[in-house]
Amino acid sequence: MRNKCCKWTVYLITAGAMALAGVVYGQERNAATAQLQWDRCLICHGKPGLKKVLPNGRIISLYVDRDQLARSVHSKRRCEECHTDITTIPHKGEIKKVDCRHCHYKGSPMGVPDTEKYLEYEESVHGRAVKEGNPKAAICQDCHGAHDVLPPTDPASHVFKLHVPQTCGRCHLKEYSDYSKGVHGKQLHEGNMDMPSCVDCHGEHRIYRPTDEKSTVYATHVPETCSKCHAAKQIVGKYGLSPERVETYKESFHGIATEFGEKRAANCASCHGYHAILPSSDPESPIYVTNIPKTCGKCHPNANLNYARGSIHVNPKSKESGVVYYVSTFFRYFTTLVILGLIIHILLDIYRRIRLRLEKEKS
Amino acid sequence: MKPAETIERFNRNLRIQHFILMISMIMLSLTGLALKFHDTWLGRLLMAIEGGFGMRGIIHRTFALILIGLGVYHFYYILFRKEGHEEFLRIVPRGKDVRDFVQYLRFSILGKGEPPKAGKYDFRQKFQYWGVVAGFWVMVITGFVLWFESAAMAVLPKWFIDVTLVFHGYEGLLIFLVLFLYHLYNVHLNPDHFPMSRVWLDGKISLEQLKKEHPLEYEELFSGAPSSEEEREGGHRAQ
Numbered sequence: 001m002r003n004k005c006c007k008w009t010v011y012l013i014t015a016g017a018m019a020l021a022g023v024v025y026g027q028e029r030n031a032a033t034a035q036l037q038w039d040r041c042l043i044c045h046g047k048p049g050l051k052k053v054l055p056n057g058r059i060i061s062l063y064v065d066r067d068q069l070a071r072s073v074h075s076k077r078r079c080e081e082c083h084t085d086i087t088t089i090p091h092k093g094e095i096k097k098v099d100c101r102h103c104h105y106k107g108s109p110m111g112v113p114d115t116e117k118y119l120e121y122e123e124s125v126h127g128r129a130v131k132e133g134n135p136k137a138a139i140c141q142d143c144h145g146a147h148d149v150l151p152p153t154d155p156a157s158h159v160f161k162l163h164v165p166q167t168c169g170r171c172h173l174k175e176y177s178d179y180s181k182g183v184h185g186k187q188l189h190e191g192n193m194d195m196p197s198c199v200d201c202h203g204e205h206r207i208y209r210p211t212d213e214k215s216t217v218y219a220t221h222v223p224e225t226c227s228k229c230h231a232a233k234q235i236v237g238k239y240g241l242s243p244e245r246v247e248t249y250k251e252s253f254h255g256i257a258t259e260f261g262e263k264r265a266a267n268c269a270s271c272h273g274y275h276a277i278l279p280s281s282d283p284e285s286p287i288y289v290t291n292i293p294k295t296c297g298k299c300h301p302n303a304n305l306n307y308a309r310g311s312i313h314v315n316p317k318s319k320e321s322g323v324v325y326y327v328s329t330f331f332r333y334f335t336t337l338v339i340l341g342l343i344i345h346i347l348l349d350i351y352r353r354i355r356l357r358l359e360k361e362k363s
Numbered sequence: 364m365k366p367a368e369t370i371e372r373f374n375r376n377l378r379i380q381h382f383i384l385m386i387s388m389i390m391l392s393l394t395g396l397a398l399k400f401h402d403t404w405l406g407r408l409l410m411a412i413e414g415g416f417g418m419r420g421i422i423h424r425t426f427a428l429i430l431i432g433l434g435v436y437h438f439y440y441i442l443f444r445k446e447g448h449e450e451f452l453r454i455v456p457r458g459k460d461v462r463d464f465v466q467y468l469r470f471s472i473l474g475k476g477e478p479p480k481a482g483k484y485d486f487r488q489k490f491q492y493w494g495v496v497a498g499f500w501v502m503v504i505t506g507f508v509l510w511f512e513s514a515a516m517a518v519l520p521k522w523f524i525d526v527t528l529v530f531h532g533y534e535g536l537l538i539f540l541v542l543f544l545y546h547l548y549n550v551h552l553n554p555d556h557f558p559m560s561r562v563w564l565d566g567k568i569s570l571e572q573l574k575k576e577h578p579l580e581y582e583e584l585f586s587g588a589p590s591s592e593e594e595r596e597g598g599h600r601a602q
Contacts, residue, residue, distance in 0.1 A: 253528070256401045260416035300513040310522030316529055324525045331533035338537060342545040345487075348471040353554060355474070 100140040120205035164197035178275035219263035248313035373566035387430040394423035460486040482579040505531040
């Protein structure tokens with residue numbers, strides 16, 4: 001009996017070792033042979049001049065840079081692992097765009113990053129547009145690259161923070177141009193990694209229209225999105241920003257309305273703009289003093305320069321707020337005093353009653 | 364104990380005015396506090412009960428209009444209605460009220476002398492009435508500025524609106540506290556009236572209580588003290 005047990009154990013260990021070796025060997029073989037296998041395709045696709053005219057007249061390059069592919073995260077993949085509809089040379093039939101979901105899905109055994117992002121993309125404005133048949137909508141390779149996919153942390157990646165605006169800007173030209181004029185864009189272009197790129201406000205895969213309640217830039221979600229940096233001590237301290245901007249907004253009528261889902265109320269972007277955000281000292285800024293009537297006038301008919309007399313972000317508890325501070329301080333003391341007086345009055349009343357009763361009992 | 368003899372202290376008109384004032388004060392307080400304490404669980408609860416941010420504002424302004432309507436009527440009542448005008452003359456503050464207050468303090472704290480003798484309205488009641496009048500004007504004026512902020516800002520600078528908002532918020536809180544702390548103590552928790560003074564419901568006060576709390580009025584009514592014929596009519600007997 002004991003012998004039998006031993007035998008089975010040896011079998012199992014051997015089988016396990018063989019399976020492991022097989023996997024390791026397989027991967028090694030895969031890596032070594034994948035790039036050899038590219039040669040067959042690169043006979044044609046390795047020529048920089050290889051182009052194709054699409055039925056709509058557009059000319060696309062069919063050139064594949066071997067070195068670029070070898071540096072990418074897909075350096076161990078054979079061509080037809082992605083281009084699954086290529087089965088013969090010369091190719092027959094319609095050749096479709098590569099569908100990354102062959103490997104990239106939640107729970108995939110292919111050793112890809114196991115995240116929810118694939119599903120998030122499908123629900124996003126881009127994913128939905130693709131599903132609805134919009135040929136222009138961004139698919140994975142539009143942002144991540146095709147043969148040059150790199151991890152987002154790699155400075156050469158299309159989705160490396162400093163490159164995100166250009167990547168999004170390939171389709172969103174107007175937004176890119178506005179963003180580049182704003183404080184965030186200008187400094188990001190100079191290499192400042194603290195600055196938000198497109199995805200810091202809009203989300204990465206979870207991008208929705210600003211009118212969609214799920215969006216991070218939906219009217220009532222804007223304050224929270226901006227507060228990620230503008231209420232963060234690290235950022236506020238480093239750039240000398242006012243530490244109370246978010247808090248004072250939240251205490252304002254606009255802020256309270258927004259908090260309770262009133263999307264007509266002004267949020268950060270309503271006054272400060274969004275892509276081309278500029279400091280109040282810049283004459284182009286919507287909050288530059290002479291632009292205030294126009295900016296406030298979007299909601300308040302006939303707004304005039306009175307809207308610029310005083311500050312918008314008011315903290316009644318801060319001395320800088322002037323009259324507002326003194327009035328609110330007066331009221332805080334006054335209310336406390338009145339209430340104290342009334343409480344004393346009530347206590348006196350009770351005291352008098354007790355004394356009267358005691359005197360009655362005595363007599 | 365046989366039922367005490369009573370007389371009518373508040374006529375039906377005044378009771379209805381008081382009832383409308385009470386309802387509008389409660390509603391204005393609840394909707395106002397929801398905004399002032401929006402960042403606490405209480406504020407969020409009130410806001411939810413009141414149907415959200417927009418609805419809260421509509422309720423607040425509706426009851427503000429009801430209160431203003433009451434104020435306009437009250438103004439008419441005390442100026443042009445005989446009964447109202449006579450009642451108003453009794454609640455006008457006089458030098459006696461200050462003396463009564465001092466006498467009250469001497470009596471309560473030092474235990475010297477007698478408690479002050481009050482007429483129909485003692486100095487506390489006058490203080491409450493005039494507190495409501497002052498609060499009414501502050502709240503209505505600042506409230507209108509905030510309600511029609513775009514029109515107001517045609518002439519007023521932004522900082523003035525901020526001051527107005529602070530005024531409206533704190534004055535509202537003050538009125539709320541005075542009403543719910545002091546007024547409710549006087550008419551509910553006060554051992555003489557516990558659990559509740561019934562004046563606001565049927566307008567009646569017992570003669571025993573009248574004699575105790577408003578001795579001058581009692582004298583005026585029953586011991587033939589010099590007083591005008593109308594005043595006798597105003598406090599006509601019942602039962």
